[in-house]
Structures are given as C-alpha cells and as structure tokens.
Amino acid sequence: MDGLDATNLTGGALVIVLVVRMFLDYLRSRQHPDGSTPPDGTPSFFQTMNTVRSQVADLHEWHSVSDQDGVKLWLNKPSDRQQLLECLEKIEARLDRIEALLRRS
Numbered sequence: 001m002d003g004l005d006a007t008n009l010t011g012g013a014l015v016i017v018l019v020v021r022m023f024l025d026y027l028r029s030r031q032h033p034d035g036s037t038p039p040d041g042t043p044s045f046f047q048t049m050n051t052v053r054s055q056v057a058d059l060h061e062w063h064s065v066s067d068q069d070g071v072k073l074w075l076n077k078p079s080d081r082q083q084l085l086e087c088l089e090k091i092e093a094r095l096d097r098i099e100a101l102l103r104r105s
Helices: 006-030 045-063 078-104
Strands: none
Touching: none
16 A cells, blocks of 8 residues: 555544544534523524524514404505595595486486
8 A cells, every 4th residue: 555554544534533523512512402602602503593483483473463354464554555445435436426427317
C-alpha cells in the first residue's frame, strides 16, 4: 500500500469519531426540554418550536372566525359591507323610479 497503512486509517477514523462526538455533544447542549436557555442566550430548539407552534395555532384561530351568517370575517372588511349597502340603496332607488315610470304609462 502506497502511504496507506493501518495506523493512518485508524488515526483518521479516530479523528472522525471525535469530531462527530463533539458535534453530537454540541447538539445535546442546545436541546433543553425544560425550556431553559443555553448559556450563550440563544433560545433552544424546543423554545423555538413551541413559539412557532403557538403562532400557527393563533393564525388558525384568527382565520376560523365567522360572522352570524357563517361567512369568514377575513373575507369581508367593514368598508366592503358599507359599499355593498350603498350600492343596494342606489339600486332600490332606481327600481322605485322605474316602477313610478311604468305606473304612469
């Protein structure tokens, strides 16, 4: 074997095992199931996931609110409802005019 012998392979494997072990120890130190913060002040994976989970639950809750007719509130803005009422009033006034003209004929 040109330059590859058992001691080189064993040394390389030992370095790889040590690096993987250090990386796994780092990951374990970042995971705090009790919700505590790591020494460097960054939130743990569990804290971040709980925050995301609560935000998604809030979004689902806001999105599922309906009015008395069962229409989702996020579909209808109050300004849209007001504009619709104004249009209906104008239509009603025009229908009254048409009815009055038809009665004269």
